[in-house]
Amino acid sequence: MSDPLSQDSPAVQPSSQEPVETGAVSLAPRFFVPLGVSLLGALFIPLQAGWSGFRWLALLLVLFGGFLLLQARLLRLEFGEEALLVFRGSTEIRRFPYAAWLGWRLFWPAVPVLFYFREERSIHLLPVLFDAAGLREQLQRRLPHLASPPAP
Numbered sequence: 001m002s003d004p005l006s007q008d009s010p011a012v013q014p015s016s017q018e019p020v021e022t023g024a025v026s027l028a029p030r031f032f033v034p035l036g037v038s039l040l041g042a043l044f045i046p047l048q049a050g051w052s053g054f055r056w057l058a059l060l061l062v063l064f065g066g067f068l069l070l071q072a073r074l075l076r077l078e079f080g081e082e083a084l085l086v087f088r089g090s091t092e093i094r095r096f097p098y099a100a101w102l103g104w105r106l107f108w109p110a111v112p113v114l115f116y117f118r119e120e121r122s123i124h125l126l127p128v129l130f131d132a133a134g135l136r137e138q139l140q141r142r143l144p145h146l147a148s149p150p151a152p
Contacts, residue, residue, distance in 0.1 A: 023081070024078055024079065024080050024081065025078065025079045025134070025138055026076060026077070026078045026079075027076075027077045027078070027079075027130035027131045027134045027135055027138070028130065028131045028134065029072045029073065029075075029076075029129060029130055029131075030072070030128070030129065030130055030131050030132065031069060031072055031129075033068060033072075033113050033127050033128055033129060034065050034066070034067075034068035034069035034071075034072055034127075034129065035065065035069070036065075036113075037061055037064055037065035037068060038061065038062050038065030038066065038069070039065075040061050040065075041057070041058045041059070041060070041061025041062035041063075041064075041065060042058065042062060043058075044057055044058035044061065045058045068127055068129060071129055072129035072130075074088055074089070075087065075088055075129065076088075076089075077130050077135075079138040079142060082097055082098060082099070083095045083096055083097040083098060084096040084098070096117070096119065096124075098142060098143060100119045100120045100121070101117060101118070101119055101143060101146055102118045102119065102120060102146065103117065103118045103146045103147075103148050104116065104117040104118070104139055104143060104146055104147065104148065105117075105147070105148040106128070106132065106135070106136055106139075112128050112132040112135075112136070113127060113128055114126070114127060114128065115127075115128050115135065
């Protein structure tokens with residue numbers, strides 16, 4: 001009687017066109033981008049003397065940074081078995097199935113601040129409000145065949 005584990009059977013390898021599934025992974029929030037936008041706005045405040053528009057630009061940037069900070073606190077990004085999921089608290093608000101993805105890219109790899117991905121029917125450009133290293137790792141693990149060349 002032969003041992004079924006010792007039999008030579010072909011290993012099942014995932015197709016290069018299918019996402020590699022590895023269980024659900026939730027990304028930790030990171031506040032670098034929101035704080036950086038707010039800091040940039042605050043740096044414009046002393047420049048008011050040169051042009052009065054700097055006051056409005058500074059206010060706009062500080063408010064936008066606050067909005068991004070709130071989003072980073074409220075939203076949760078999770079890589080599921082078949083889709084990228086977006087949660088607000090414990091409520092799923094958006095699902096992006098991997099099968100519909102056509103490509104992805106993290107802009108400025110040294111300091112990633114923008115995440116781009118394209119689906120069959122839409123394009124998404126998002127600020128990186130989550131752990132960028134974890135985001136890159138999960139994208140490379142689940143959708144390696146869709147990675148675009150590194151951005152400048």
